[in-house]
Amino acid sequence: MTHMYERDLPQNAANHAPLSPLSFLQRSAEVHPNRLAIVHGALRQTWGDTYRRCRQLASALQRHGIGKNDTVAVMLPNTPPMVEAHFGVPMAGAVLNAINTRLDPETVAFMLDHGEAKAVIVDVEFMPVMKKALALRKATTPLLVIDAEDAVHGPGDALGNQSYEAFLAQGDAAFEWALPGDEWDAIALNYTSGTTGNPKGVVYSHRGATLNALSNVMEWDMPKHAVYLWTLPMFHCNGWCFPWTLAARAGVNVCLRRVEAKAIFDAMRDHGVTHYCGAPIVHGLLVNAPTDLKAGVPAGIKAMVAGAAPPASMIEGMEHLGFDLTHVYGLTEVYGPATVCVKHPEWDTLDVGERARLNARQGVRYHLERDVQVLDPETLAPVPWDGETMGEIMFRGNIAMKGYLKNPEATQAAFKGGWFHSGDLAVQYPDGYIKIKDRSKDIIISGGENISSIEVEDVLYRHPDVLAAAVVAKPDARWGETPCAFIELKANATATAEDIVAHCKKHLAGFKVPRAVVFGELPKTSTGKIQKFELRKAAGSAAAIDV
Structure with missing residues (x-):
């Protein structure tokens, strides 16, 4: 006999909806339609405008026969079309493949073929690489090519069937999009180098993207209308899910084509930037910039670093700038950052060397990740929390990938024993904080x-x-x-x-x-x-x- 809590309490449309970051965009457009959403050069675009343009993009894609589970590739810098692609593509039911703009034509061609892209949106700057990549494709199916022009960059030679703005004009700004039928549906495809020549395709779900976007809010206590500077490439793990995070907070996307110290400091002053992310090289660029570039920069900017532990010199330099640095760790397979080195007030009284030692640890799990531990790679038993015994960092829970596209063997190996195996060797300290010691992958x-x-x-x-x-x-x-x-x-x-x-x-x-x-x-x-x-x-x- 079923229990009373299991009888006559059905899941239905009134009490259950699939998790999707697309909901964040809709809410911000409804609640804050006139709030600033995107800044790029002279462009100022509201959340209401952004929602309409994303619906146009989704509508135009569907009118060209692109829909559920079709791949739409983009090769774009941190510009408005890249922000819009993170919503407009999945609104059409399609899957966004943001391609690393630094790649060679051969690798781009492989990704277009492997991901079976039906369309590609390419920025004017990367048309020469894309032109070569299209010529190298093995697939014979037609590919819709859309040129994304940018006034900040300037004109370029046409490559595609039509321009991005002309393509949007074909769509309906009142398009009736729908949430995914299942939150486990794919929202994005990201390629990672792995340990073999050809990259592996990491598939993200609407559920995972939603939960990591919300975890970003909680790790930073990110306020409404935060002003976020795009120094981190949006092609990298979908910008660590921050396009969706900014929509959840009705924040401001301050776009940046190139990571240069003057452009960053100017943007911070001009737009009142409150948050930004980047690899250590970005933060080092700012710390080591000429003194005159730093004048008048707002105090209290929150910075997030990943890719390598921040050294004492970086922590000291960021403190002199008045920035608050947070160290996170993750991989493409876990939507970007999935652990954070949570700082404690008592650390503030320590000297910079000791603070650097503590902040160099990869830390503890993100809020909405179920678990992260250092385990024996053979037995999957937890290693002692002694800061000395090495094991492998493993994740499980809400913000791990669906798997590797068309690679069941690699997927099965990555999830062996019910854990995602990171390949990073680490120790775990008595306070539970994790610290990488070596990489098992080359x-x-x-x-x-x-x-x-x-x-x-x-x-x-x-x-x-x-x-x-x-x-x-x-x-x-x-x-x-x-x-x-x-x-x-x-x-x-x-x-x-x-x-x-x-x-x-x-x-x-x-x-x-x-x-x-x-x-x-x-x-x-x-x-x-x-x-x-x-x-x-x-x-x-x-x-x-x-x-």
Whole structure:
């Protein structure tokens, strides 16, 4: 017999609706239609206007036959069309694939094919790369190409079928969009480097996007109408879900095409910026900027850093600016940040070195993540909370991906035992805070972007003079890490470091090209496996070269 709490209490449309960040946009447009939503150059766009334009985008997409579970790719900087794509594309029932604007044509072509994109919106600046990528596609199905022009950038050659504004004009501003039938429906597709040459497609759900967007609000105590500066690329984990977070708070998206110290400080002064996010390189850029650029910058700006632990010099520099720095940690597979190093008032009395040690930890789980622990990767038993015993960081709960697109083996391995396996090795302290000690994956994080060492090694092996090659991370004051190539040449080969770099530039995006090249016999095990741990030691003393 069923219990009384299980009888005659059905789930229905009156008491249950799928979670989706699209609801945030609708509410802000209804409650705050005249509040500022987007700033870009001379453009000032309200939440009411933004809602209408997103509905037009969704309507236009559907009129072109794009709907449920179709992929719409975008290659855009942090501009208004990128904000609008985060709502207009899923309003059509489609899935947004925001492509890294720094990638080479070959990788872009792979993503368009693998994600089976039906349309792509491309900014004028990236048309040359996209033009090459379209020529390299293996798929023969037609692709709708939409050109996104930008007055801030200036004109460019047309590539697509029509301009973004002309495309929007075909849509209905009163389009009757609908929430997803299931909150588990896909909302976004993001590609991550992983440890193999081809990137893996990480699929996000409406539910996960909603809950991480709300977690962002809670981790920062983010107020209504916060003014957020887009220094973090929106292509990176959908801007850590902040396009949806800003809609939940009816905040202001201050767009920024390029991350430059003067442009950032000017925007902070001109628009009263209250929040921004970025990799360590962004914060370092501000700390080390000329003094005159910092004059008159508002005090109390909240900054979020991820990608590497903030050193003492950064914490001290941010304090001198009057900024409040929060350290978070995560991966593409967990919607960006999923842990936060929550600061405690008693830390304020400690010297900067001790504060840096405490703030360098990856911290504790986000509010709406179910659990994050350091576990033994074999037994899945928790490691002792002693700050010494290493295990693997694992996540479970509300803000883990649906899985890897068209890759069931990788998905099954990632979720083995009911936990998402991050691949990062860490310890857990008595207070529960997690601290990364090493990476089990050979991923280099440069300026907040992942670089697969295997991808770079594959390119190096294509050079006719290379006998053996290995790539590891080299510490870098500006970028955090950069690729360092160790190369064993064939007998009588004469290739120079400059030759190797020139070869890499032909096949890799600029940020993936090695910044240091070291020649010599590579250390190997008795079975011939290259000993990368020895190379990591050597990389610290390898001199960088100009690339």
